[in-house]
Amino acid sequence: MHAIALAFTLVIALVLRLFRLSENPVSLNQDEAVNGYDAYSLGLTMRDHHGNFLPPMLESFGDWASPTITYLTVPFVKLFGLSEWAIRLPIALLGIATIVLIYIFTVQIFNRKKLGLLAAFLLTIMPWHITLSRWAIPPCIVPFFLLLFAVAFLWAVDRKGRGLEFAIVGFLGAILTYAYPTQKMFVPLFLAAISWVYLRKHLVKGAIVWVTYLALVAPMHILSLSDPARYNARFSQVSIISPEYNAPTIVAKFVIRYIRYFSPDFNFGAVSYDFMHQVPSFGSTYEFLSIFFYLGILNCIYIVLGKEKLGLLTQKKGLFLLAWLLIAPIPASLTRESNHVLRMIHFLPLVIVFVILGMVTIVQAINNTQLKKVLVAVIVILGLFNTASFANFYFRKYPDLSKEAFQYGIKDFMSYAIEHQDKFEKIVVDTEINQPYIYYLFHSKYDPRLINHDQVEQKNSIKTIGKYEFRKIVDRDLANAQEIYKVEDTRRVLYRAFERDRILVIKKEPNGLASNRS
Numbered sequence: 001m002h003a004i005a006l007a008f009t010l011v012i013a014l015v016l017r018l019f020r021l022s023e024n025p026v027s028l029n030q031d032e033a034v035n036g037y038d039a040y041s042l043g044l045t046m047r048d049h050h051g052n053f054l055p056p057m058l059e060s061f062g063d064w065a066s067p068t069i070t071y072l073t074v075p076f077v078k079l080f081g082l083s084e085w086a087i088r089l090p091i092a093l094l095g096i097a098t099i100v101l102i103y104i105f106t107v108q109i110f111n112r113k114k115l116g117l118l119a120a121f122l123l124t125i126m127p128w129h130i131t132l133s134r135w136a137i138p139p140c141i142v143p144f145f146l147l148l149f150a151v152a153f154l155w156a157v158d159r160k161g162r163g164l165e166f167a168i169v170g171f172l173g174a175i176l177t178y179a180y181p182t183q184k185m186f187v188p189l190f191l192a193a194i195s196w197v198y199l200r201k202h203l204v205k206g207a208i209v210w211v212t213y214l215a216l217v218a219p220m221h222i223l224s225l226s227d228p229a230r231y232n233a234r235f236s237q238v239s240i241i242s243p244e245y246n247a248p249t250i251v252a253k254f255v256i257r258y259i260r261y262f263s264p265d266f267n268f269g270a271v272s273y274d275f276m277h278q279v280p281s282f283g284s285t286y287e288f289l290s291i292f293f294y295l296g297i298l299n300c301i302y303i304v305l306g307k308e309k310l311g312l313l314t315q316k317k318g319l320f321l322l323a324w325l326l327i328a329p330i331p332a333s334l335t336r337e338s339n340h341v342l343r344m345i346h347f348l349p350l351v352i353v354f355v356i357l358g359m360v361t362i363v364q365a366i367n368n369t370q371l372k373k374v375l376v377a378v379i380v381i382l383g384l385f386n387t388a389s390f391a392n393f394y395f396r397k398y399p400d401l402s403k404e405a406f407q408y409g410i411k412d413f414m415s416y417a418i419e420h421q422d423k424f425e426k427i428v429v430d431t432e433i434n435q436p437y438i439y440y441l442f443h444s445k446y447d448p449r450l451i452n453h454d455q456v457e458q459k460n461s462i463k464t465i466g467k468y469e470f471r472k473i474v475d476r477d478l479a480n481a482q483e484i485y486k487v488e489d490t491r492r493v494l495y496r497a498f499e500r501d502r503i504l505v506i507k508k509e510p511n512g513l514a515s516n517r518s
Contacts, residue, residue, distance in 0.1 A: 022085040036087035039073035041448035051453035063234040095133025101147035125387040128284035170212025182331035193323035261329035275405040292358030409487035
């Protein structure tokens, strides 16, 4: 029965993560496009589209993106070709695998298979995990590698493993560090904390973990130290550690952000106005779970202090969870934006674990067996009801609402331009589009061996590729030009294409023009 329930949960997860995968989100985000094209380029040349050979960090748009997701994508692009489906498929599959991992991790923490099954069910239906398992950007793979790292660590210490097991822990910690910039800070801090909890009396095992980890992350840090202004440019751009703020201001901003990440608004409310990060009207986690989350944290603290014994959680594992809890907000709290879902992606799996601990606390406080069953049934029914409501909104309404955020229509006009490019001497594409050149490279499957890497030196530096020119459209480009194509939805014209003297000009309409379509 237990295996059947887990299998049924995975079937639900598969449907929610694979259904219309190439169509929802409605278009490729520019970071997805560069991830896909770099995977394509690496598969053909072992270089990214900037010409860097097997880079430990991807130059991307000058922001030096984390490479793990791109290297994972290479075999899928080689096997299925360069497409939206091919680059999103590995993320969806990792999302499904993450459900298996949280099952294993929860069993390790509580030593109860039923609680592992509950964790798998909750992760399956969580809005944040459904949405972030469906598009291909670096933070989306963090939950998988974080849980894999945590499972490996607990497996090594619980089984009193030898050298190999702890070397694997260091290896997985390094892979996680390469997954997303926030992990460069979170992983070493978290690893230090749990090493102190579990390995301070086992120095050789601790040394194996750290030597393996540091050796593998060294290339990334050496690169960053060699030219900080270049390789840390993105962090400098988003960090609150800036000459414009004095030390007390920086501390105040950090503390405010840090506290906000524990708030009900962030964890259970719709706090993000970015439709790529969060589905409107839905929080990252369902609101009815909030009381269990905070009760779980409180009980974990009591257990660590030795004041509460549930018979499920040891003090060491309680410290493991609290270390994760307290360290998780630090990287995101150092950045300018508050309530940033992606920069706190490593916190969200922990929410489920504390929710389960809170549920156990309440259930064990109830003496009536029938009442316990009623409570469990109510939780399951609420979960299914909320999931049905979310899925209905996500698959029916979200695609239309998120068109602007995902630059919907780019594939249509780029396909038109590529199909008709022989008719034109020059094709000019509006740079009001975010990184238009990467969409041309992606949708044309441009041979990376033909790229002039001297033109790809920094963000927004590619001005021409063959007959394609990427720049701002000015009035003289449209003088005496005839509109020959447009991309629109039911409400707006999104992009228009004009022809003049065998020149094709593609212009983005900033706010969309009213459409005549009925």
